[in-house]
Amino acid sequence: MKLSDKEQEIIERIGVFFEKKGHQPILGRIMGLLLVLDRAEATFDEIREYLSVSKSAVSNALTLLQSLDRVEYTTKPGERKRYFRLKVRNWRKDMQDDMNGIFRISVLLKEVMEVRSNSNSEFNHCISDFQNFIEFMKEEMPKLIEKYDRLHS
Amino acid sequence: MKLSDKEQEIIERIGVFFEKKGHQPILGRIMGLLLVLDRAEATFDEIREYLSVSKSAVSNALTLLQSLDRVEYTTKPGERKRYFRLKVRNWRKDMQDDMNGIFRISVLLKEVMEVRSNSNSEFNHCISDFQNFIEFMKEEMPKLIEKYDRLHS
DNA sequence: TTTTTAGTTCTCTTTTTTATGAACTAACAA
DNA sequence: TTGTTAGTTCATAAAAAAGAGAACTAAAAA
Known part of the structure; x- marks a missing residue:
């Protein structure tokens, strides 16, 4: 052995x-x-x-x-x-969880925006841009998974 | 302060x-x-x-x-x-790096497949399926980012 | 009933991580 | 020249994580 x-x-x-x-x-x-x-x-x-x-x-x-x-x-x-x-069946779910872990930064950034004044609009804008990017990704990810399943069934 | x-x-x-x-x-x-x-x-x-x-x-x-x-x-x-x-400009890149970190499991699974015999085809098939899923994601992710940039420029 | 198997739980050691504080350096200022 | 500012480096302390080993339990077997 x-x-x-x-x-x-x-x-x-x-x-x-x-x-x-x-x-x-x-x-x-x-x-x-x-x-x-x-x-x-x-x-x-x-x-x-x-x-x-x-x-x-x-x-x-x-x-x-x-x-x-x-x-x-x-x-x-x-x-x-x-x-x-x-538990093989959970691998894809685990991976999605990991992705969501990455995306969770947007929740934190939202709270950051709540305490920030609007005195530094350049920086604030950077944060908002990044948040938009994450929101886009969060929305598109499930669509991508659907697309995969459609192609492989 | x-x-x-x-x-x-x-x-x-x-x-x-x-x-x-x-x-x-x-x-x-x-x-x-x-x-x-x-x-x-x-x-x-x-x-x-x-x-x-x-x-x-x-x-x-x-x-x-x-x-x-x-x-x-x-x-x-x-x-x-x-x-x-x-370094605000790097946030998106950092996030992509994190994604690639998640996807790196497929490299390891490839090596796993190399040492596995074909005696357990059910399990082997599960691994291959998951690898295909990751490969799909890895290919689609850059397209998604392009799409975002096209929509926000 | 006693023994064995299969695993759990608890205490304690070892190792690793994280951070401190003091001594040090490099550049400029008085 | 001596002092001050802005950090760096190093030795070590404190805390947390990881794991070992022995004692324990619960169920089945003898």
């Missing part, structure tokens, strides 16, 4: 990717592991061994990943073990 | 927003301050006082913000002080 160097490297890279999103390191590495394994699932203990981390680390990470709706588990008849796997 | 409660609150909120992007707390708070101030600029010492942080914290944060191309400074004739302000 050993991962190849290439697999390990990819897991680390995916780990870093999710770490940058503000998650703790193991979360990303567990997701990387579940992506790399051919079965696309693993038991609690397999995860522990593949990643050589403690039980508590795995337990906490899996609890968190499930609460984030990124991981789920199934059981097999006659077995007590849980088989953890990625 | 005091900020109102409302201004402070907005600065904290903007701080948290940028913290979630992986930056250290003061970076976001400095950006928040520069957004909230009517002049939209502040000297080194004003930043220090408004945010009640140490000189070194301000110095390091400003150096970093400048290297990230988010802040710049101007000087005024006869004054040695620097007037720091946000």
Whole structure:
């Protein structure tokens, strides 16, 4: 039960990717592991061994990943073990959430505009312009997704 | 030289927003301050006082913000002080960078596909589907931006 | 009933991040 | 020349995050 160097490297890279999103390191590495394994699932203990981390680390990470709706588990008849796997169906939703996270700056800018006087109209105008841009993007994004679904159905 | 409660609150909120992007707390708070101030600029010492942080914290944060191309400074004739302000022109670019950060998962998924066998075609198919979706988005995004610019010129 | 399996919870250490404060520098001013 | 202003750098303290390991629990198996 050993991962190849290439697999390990990819897991680390995916780990870093999710770490940058503000998650703790193991979360990303567990997701990387579940992506790399051919079965696309693993038991609690397999995860522990593949990643050589403690039980508590795995337990906490899996609890968190499930609460984030990124991981789920199934059981097999006659077995007590849980088989953890990625919630594949949510990937697009997760990505949209990330997009909305980026767009959320416009809410903050709106509040900024509320406290600013109109003495610096050049700067105020820059903020408004940027807000318009974001509003446009926010409106167009769902249309883009619809377009994709129309093309791929 | 005091900020109102409302201004402070907005600065904290903007701080948290940028913290979630992986930056250290003061970076976001400095950006928040520069957004909230009517002049939209502040000297080194004003930043220090408004945010009640140490000189070194301000110095390091400003150096970093400048290297990230988010802040710049101007000087005024006869004054040695620097007037720091946000690089407003880069906001859209920053946002596009953030988007590309989200899309970068497709590079990782490509590598994942390279190490996966074809034994689990259902899962592999899910990955490919998601990759197609991202590729579509990556292609459409610049078009969307063009469209916005055409409408607002 | 006792044991085993599968995971959880709690306490504590290790590591990393964030920021402080003091000493330092560079440029100009008195 | 000495002082002052405007910052920088460095060593370190304080705080937060991440994870380890042991004790614990709950359900099934023997």
